[in-house]
Amino acid sequence: MSPARSTIPGTLAAGIGYASLIERNAFVVREATMPVLTPGSSPLKVLHLSDIHMRPTQRRKQAWLRELAGLKPDLVVNTGDNL
Numbered sequence: 001m002s003p004a005r006s007t008i009p010g011t012l013a014a015g016i017g018y019a020s021l022i023e024r025n026a027f028v029v030r031e032a033t034m035p036v037l038t039p040g041s042s043p044l045k046v047l048h049l050s051d052i053h054m055r056p057t058q059r060r061k062q063a064w065l066r067e068l069a070g071l072k073p074d075l076v077v078n079t080g081d082n083l
Contacts, residue, residue, distance in 0.1 A: 025060060025061075027060075027061065027064045029068070029071075044074050044075065045071065045072065045073045045074045045075075046073060046074065046075045046076075046077060047068060047071060047073035047075070047076045047077070048076075048077045048078075048079065049068075049076065049077070049078045049079070050078070050079045050080065050081060051081045051082075052065070052078075052081070052082045052083070053081070053082065053083050054082060054083055055083060
């Protein structure tokens with residue numbers, strides 16, 4: 001077996017380990033300010049949700065999503081990829 005071929009199982013195992021242990025709990029809120037309204041207008045707070053992939057057993061994710069209400073958005077946009 002060539003050296004490059006022998007690294008495939010380890011790389012695959014590392015990828016699966018990262019996805020199942022790290023990525024599934026890596027919830028992120030990013031904030032950006034965009035000057036799209038007329039100067040002097042009241043700010044508009046938009047919460048964009050995507051790739052939730054919710055399962056009934058994901059209690060930490062459910063709690064994190066509940067906490068997003070504290071951001072008090074004016075508009076919530078969900079662009080999908082949910083379960």
